[in-house]
Amino acid sequence: MRPRVGALGTAGLALLLTGSLSACAEDRFEAYCERVEEHRVALTEAVAAGGSDALLGVLPRLQELRDEAPRDIADEWQQVVGRLEALERALEDAGVDPASYDREAPPEDLDDQQRAAIDGAARELVRPxxxxxxxxxxxxxxxVCGTPLYQ
Incomplete structure (x- = not known):
């Protein structure tokens, strides 16, 4: 014979489950917001420095934020981080240092295919x-966090 759960027991169980679920949601946002706070200074410095090479320097931090992001913004994080990852791959595949790459005066050993890959990845960063x-x-x-991503 199964024990019966009375109205009070059902309400208590519902309250417990609701509390557990909201605690999980709060924990998820809390971890995300803590990461934002941890990385805000570095992101601010990268934005102030300008250029995609500065953002490539903080790519691991952006990847962490993407991985911690709530589901409702995960696609947008993937779009931003994915475009930076593509640029990083294109530069690495070409053996080019992002900090010294100059599109107008590319390294002499850079072939047309490598240059096109770098240019294409860079264009994707500024697409609407x-x-x-x-x-x-x-x-x-x-x-969500009550703070800017960078200042």
Missing amino acids: TTVAALQAVETQVRD
Whole structure:
């Protein structure tokens, strides 16, 4: 014979489950916001330095934030980080240092295919979809964490 759960027991169980689920959600946002806070100074410095090579320097931090991001903004994080990862791969495949790469005066040993891959990856960073994704990430961080992603 199964024990019966009375109305009070059902309400208590529902309250316990609701509390557990919201605690999980809060923990998820808490971890995400802690990562934002940990990386904000480095991201601020990278943005101030300008250029995609500065953002490549903080790519591991951006990848952490993407991995911690709530599901509702995960696609946007992937768009931003994915475009940076593609640029990093194109530069690595060409054996080019991001800090010293100059599109107008590329290294002599850079072939047309490598240059096209780097140019294509760089263009993807400034496409409207990537810009919009970054704006959505910035807004979501401000809304959820109460702080800017960078200053």
